[in-house]
Amino acid sequence: MxxxxxxxxxxxxxxxxxxxxxxxxxxxxxxxxxRLDIAESPTIFTAAKLARLKDDAAACFAALDGVRIDYLRMADRKTGVGCGFSAAAVLQRSQISWGGGVRLSCPMLAAMAVWERHDVQPLAKAILGSPVVRVNHLGSYACRNVNNAEKGPRSEHAQANAIDVAGFTLADGRRIAVRDDWGGEGPKAEFLRAVHDHACGRFAAVLGPSYNRLHADHFHLDMGPFSLCR
Ligand SMILES: [Zn+2]
Missing domain, CATH: 1.20.5 (Single alpha-helices involved in coiled-coils or other helix-helix interfaces)
Incomplete structure (x- = not known):
């Protein structure tokens, strides 16, 4: 040799x-x-583990079950051209209230669970001095095109794979709104910028007011095929 x-x-x-x-x-x-354990502190591998759940529904729902997130599983079905559900559920209860009617794919629910525990809550306590009790959103599943356009590609919302977060309600009653507080200088703006930046490490795509005027009042979060942080 x-x-x-x-x-x-x-x-x-x-x-x-x-x-x-x-x-x-x-x-x-x-x-x-x-496999992803939602309770564990995130590392540089967390984003890859979350992304991998897109190909493994059983592992994804096991991750939700591991931290006692309540959901009602929805049957896979097509609801229209380019629209429908696959490995999706209606969120019943998580650490923070996300309101009613949150119909999303399991990988979205898993990313939201990591974000709320390891980003939203610690940042709210550190920057605003009060935990978040509710995420205020503008919708999750909707059979529609990108930007509600007449023509063009389907939105990730059409596959129950996106949610639009408009703001947060704190335990002390204060409300933080993307529309009113994003452009400010104080702690509310600092909090919004921080949770936006951290979301980029959990979700595939994060689009906020810096992206375009259509996102002036919300953060669009999705687990689609494209990686974006704007
Ligand atoms: Zn959206």
Whole structure:
């Protein structure tokens, strides 16, 4: 055997050994191949784990069950051309109230659960001094095109794969609205910018007031095929 061939094989064996030892002893949250536990503190692998739930409905619902998120599973069905549900559910109860009628794909519910626990709540307490009790939204599922246009591609909302967040209500009664507070200077604006930026690490696409005028009053969050943070 030539000397450099031996060195290559030795290096490959060493690398495989290091990876095997890493995966054996590292906590699941640092293991890119481990299933997502919504309760665990996010790491650089969390976004990839959330994205992987799009291809594994059983793992996705197991992740929701792991933190006792209540939902009513909806049957997969087509509701129109380019519209319908797949691995979707109606959200009944999470840590924060999201209001009624939240019909979404499981990967969206999982991303929302991570965002509310590890981003929205800690940031609200740190920046505003009060936890959030309610997320105020403008809708989730809707069989419609992007930007409600007459023509063009279907929106991620058409697949129950997006929600539009308009603001938050705090435990002390204060309300934070994207429309009124995004452009401000105080802690409400700081909070909105922080939860927007953190959402980019949980959802596939996040579009807010900086994107265009159609998003002046909400954050569009989706788990579609495109990665955007604007
Ligand atoms: Zn939207």
């Amino acid at each position: 030539k000397r450099h061939t031996f060195v290559r094989i030795a290096l490959a064996v060493l690398l495989a050994l290091v990876v095997a030892i890493y995966l054996r002893y590292v906590p699941d949250r640092y293991d890119p191949l481990a």
